[in-house]
Amino acid sequence: MNQDYIKPDNWSIIEEGFDAESVKSSESLFSLGNGAMGQRANFEETYSGETFQGSYIAGIYYPDKTKVGWWKNGYPKYFAKVLNAPNWIGINIEINEENLDLNTCDEVRNFRRELNMKEGWYNRSFEAVLKNGTEISVNVRRFLSLDLDEAGIIKYDITPLNKDAKIVYKPYIDAGVTNEDANWDEKFWKPLEVKKSNSEAFVTAKTFKTHFKVTTFMHNTILANGENVNISPSAIDSTIDKVQFTYGTIIAKGQTSSIQKIGGYTVSLNHENTLAAAEKCIKTAVSLGHDTLLQNQINAWAKIWEMSDITIEGDVKAQQGIRFNIFQLNQTYSGKDSRLNIGPKGFTGEKYGGSTYWDTEAYCIPFYMATKDQEVARNLLTYRYNQLDKAIENAKDNLGFKNGAALYPMVTMNGEECHNEWEITHEEIHRNGAIAFAIYNYYRYTGDYSYIPEKGLEVLIGIARFWHQRASFSKEKNQYVILGVTGPNEYENNINNNFYTNYIAKWCIDYAEEQIKKVASEYPQDHKRILEKVNLSAAEIQEWKKVADDMYFPTSEELGIYLQQDGFLDKELIRVKDLDRSQRPINQKWSWDRVLRSPYIKQADVLQCFYFFEDHFSREELKRNFEFYESFTVHESSLSPCVHSIQAAVLDKMDMAYTFYLRTSRLDLDDYNKEVEEGCHITSMAGTWMSIVEGFGGMRVKNDQLHFSPKIPKEWKGYSFKINFRHQILKVTVSHTETTFMVDGDQDLTIIVNGKSVIANKQLAKIN
């Protein structure tokens, strides 16, 4: 896939022309999701070319047996895999007795895909010349309903162009699916029951080990020129995990035959009786009908866009990029269910497994806080609260901590660690910091303190205990140190005194202590309940504070920077600009040891600390550290460019900020890292949003007030975004000459723009 593959368009992702080489990449980019389920953009009909089949259901995972070369003590027994779910989209099609397959037919013309982000549907159209000489025109539209989130609908239209056609439709559902990344080629699904009638079918299966029960269903209707022809299947074939209906029909040249398939899942997470629920879901969908479902879909997406759209004028590619990011985030996570989280690939691929990384707290929460009701972010926090016991167990059983110290997993589905590389799993402990930071960030942004006495404080205490135990005293340095970690920059392993980790460790303890005091004075009953529950004494807090008050931070006085870790300056400090392009990406070109001893940084590390704790440092410090570290950063993590874009904007390096913005927003559309076929980088998409709102818009929350310092790349005419700040909706529009602010509703909102107080209300407030 090259950078011009996706056609520029303000509202749609468009592919034109059939390219077998790009099928897997397009399957990722055109993925659909509705928060409850999702699918890669696999073809409905047979495709014998290279394809990566994927359907996914939120919260349904499989604990695949861990695979390692050399077992190390403390490794978890399984790696939770994003589970390829039963396929309900499949429709095999025969045209005049030839199986339709774009890989084998004589010619494919006018192939076009469109993912209409404004309305939330995916359309594929093409003309095919079959080996038997029949020429057909096909149009397929598919969407996953946001309202009725257990169902999706496919309308598959076929128009024979040069002769009458006998068309056989074979819609099926198939639970005999496997994961491409299964460690041991095991089966993940156990078929339970197949039920079928003349128009609908149900396959119930459950996952091995986790015992999630899923009923996959379909309901089929055959139409001619849009009218239901009320035909019954001529055959119904079923095995223990698959049902296929056969419908035969004849359509005249120039007329259109269609099959409309409603399909989806009902799952035991939500229903006692998944079969009954599936029957009910079909009934509802059928009674609403295709057109109403589609109109509801358009309305639901309009509502989402109304709140979360970002417009960019004068730069279609930038506009398309940001909308693609916002669209995917909304497809992945709706925030309705605190059992769910934001998988790094969403519903677009299997890779990485698990659903929850520190990405959620470090990158995603700001987006959901500002574009959704605050309950959504609170649900994301609650997810971690609900898994606190397992984080304590993880620290105790796998890693030898005690006394309620909590280490949240690097990767998880249900709170249990499921990642297995010691240098990540056991050493990338900074993730604990982001989880505490998100609690702070949530309160800072929403002003909703209630979460802390209710739930957050227990999490903060478990995390503070972890850092207290994890730090150790160095007699040599006469300070506390944290040895043997991997920082956010995963191109270093097992290092000592990672600045970011040490800094956030200290911060976590300080913040926990402050919140204990605050809860003691403002919520004395919660304070009593929690301290008794976790058995925390004043003496223990004093011990924590010793560590926080005397934490060591590696520093270079000479360069005026913090050191990413002890010994960083011993490296051969050749800047990225002086590194031969042929050597990049280094993680594909170099052996791991070489990556590790190089000075090259995968993603913001010291700078991530500056991003989280901007107010703790001066602009000059930011400038020195940014200029030093950015010059060694290869941005081979999707999470890197956004932070750099924001900081470049702060430092008035607008060209750089713009370049980083483009890289983050079109990472998948332009396939910067040559890997989009594995799926899209969902969590980093929230970073794209931050690049605009926090980077160009300069939005910050300080002392319960919104601050802005708007800037605009020279490539743009203008841009706008909306944020939901404490139940008020503020729209910000920036051009080269002015910035305007407008509040929904009658209440004023006092904001700080470039350091000056401005009263925003439902009239436009203009700042020149």
Added chain:
Amino acid sequence: MNQDYIKPDNWSIIEEGFDAESVKSSESLFSLGNGAMGQRANFEETYSGETFQGSYIAGIYYPDKTKVGWWKNGYPKYFAKVLNAPNWIGINIEINEENLDLNTCDEVRNFRRELNMKEGWYNRSFEAVLKNGTEISVNVRRFLSLDLDEAGIIKYDITPLNKDAKIVYKPYIDAGVTNEDANWDEKFWKPLEVKKSNSEAFVTAKTFKTHFKVTTFMHNTILANGENVNISPSAIDSTIDKVQFTYGTIIAKGQTSSIQKIGGYTVSLNHENTLAAAEKCIKTAVSLGHDTLLQNQINAWAKIWEMSDITIEGDVKAQQGIRFNIFQLNQTYSGKDSRLNIGPKGFTGEKYGGSTYWDTEAYCIPFYMATKDQEVARNLLTYRYNQLDKAIENAKDNLGFKNGAALYPMVTMNGEECHNEWEITHEEIHRNGAIAFAIYNYYRYTGDYSYIPEKGLEVLIGIARFWHQRASFSKEKNQYVILGVTGPNEYENNINNNFYTNYIAKWCIDYAEEQIKKVASEYPQDHKRILEKVNLSAAEIQEWKKVADDMYFPTSEELGIYLQQDGFLDKELIRVKDLDRSQRPINQKWSWDRVLRSPYIKQADVLQCFYFFEDHFSREELKRNFEFYESFTVHESSLSPCVHSIQAAVLDKMDMAYTFYLRTSRLDLDDYNKEVEEGCHITSMAGTWMSIVEGFGGMRVKNDQLHFSPKIPKEWKGYSFKINFRHQILKVTVSHTETTFMVDGDQDLTIIVNGKSVIANKQLAKIN
């Protein structure tokens, strides 16, 4: 297995009483080998209890597909497995129509195993009461011929004790074997051909991928009271990879029926036509007959012991320990074939795979140099010379080095790297140093310089080039550093400036440069040939020297010690004696990150440097470093106690030296690490020998002369050893009152004892 399981005996390993729990451990301890093949002490007859079946052929390996959790660039594609070879020892036995199986029969009495190390045979005897009431007495003797090293012989005697018995012998050979540690449960052997006659059978198979062809053969004779009864098999059953003969016989109560089975392998490494070679081998073995073969075996072992025996008076366990070590080393490697090397488990198990580690150069060569003809050590050096091209390829293709830099593999069979953990494979680069050191050590000991101009210099150049490229210049330290390594202490990973590594890197460059000069002046033709071949300029050597001359060594002035690595003193320095016993072994009790950030040392690291380069340091430096590092050493590597024993002896810490000696010499017999069932620790056995000769005997070679400073543990009355020094055999006998030296042959040998010159000759030279 407990520490009293093996009965103390000066010359034999003895187990008494049948304990199903110890079968796998005993199978390791009673293993047989003759340098060309070996076997675990599996029962010949059926055994349905827990067992670990293993037969091995020197040089025959399988490149098993690598298994890792997360693939990292530079990992090798395969891991060479020690291959479980076809089984030729099997004899199923029916007594009065009941299959003999010690796991299921009614009673096992007087079970006894003996591994007679003096004569080189293994005997197993027992009485069994079968379910059918038949009581039998069984005696089985087995040995692998040292002279005829493709053959072994089993004599299996059965005497019914309480009634006449119908005995059915079913000797078989079976190539349908698998490896317990196969990564992907693949088959390693492809059967080719089965050939059989009335008395002998041949199964030819070849390994997949490596295409080693092996003919496994057997020849059977049935005897009654020692006389050949000349019966033919009543049935011959065969499949594509197995042949079994059936012989029925009846023996009266109190009489003895026997089967004598000759078996073994002929391999394509040595024969064009393995089948013809097998036929010839059987013919030779049959014509010699069991008794002659046994007598030859006794004679051959007598010759080995004549040269390599160490006697210890007054301490049977110590005596048994050292003989077990010497016996196993001789079973594993005979030194005849420079294609072979010394696998860490020899012929006693599959674990670790590969045959060659740095163990060979760092621990084994001194033993073979002193107890064998010097050709044996030279063959071990030549093994590496022959693999130099692959070491250069490894550095280039896997790790990005250039210009002929060589990195020898961590683990290998054929010169290709086959280990796959980045922290070991890519970072435990000190192995290169031991390979250069062995060249130096060989010349120091043997005085045979010819190896260096012929072969060694090329190896030294490849290694020097590696270190030159691997070091980098630190502006911060204004010296050369070596970043991101794992030292001999594998309880640290990815550290900077490991003292041992930096030291040996500098030494390698210096030594290579010296040898280039020496070869230039003494072997100008070789000099010209080599420098042209490797394209080495004087300018390049100057570049190397910059690194060597300005290498950084981490040091603590305050403690007067070298630091194992940068930052070692930042650790929580709690000594092993203050560590709760329940926490050990730490590699089984702690997660890997905790091991890494602890101060605990798996095996000598800084002290390994002091061992190699003793003369570079003062006794006071040794004392300070020994006392510091030993206190943090947990000796969880089999290679650790020997070096500590030697250095404790130097420092007159004789109790400590003795304790370390016992631990190294009886590591397997007393199963210190609870893992002997996986196989014995063969390479560390050479360290046991060093503990006595270099430790207690104080043997050193300096300036072409042997030095001794004999000491004796208080637990012993005396000890003696022999060494072959430059074609003279010197016997050293030490008691509490005197040391005597005696030389074989007529030539005098001037040695230095406790700093004084002594002339040793064929008369006893006594030193009080």
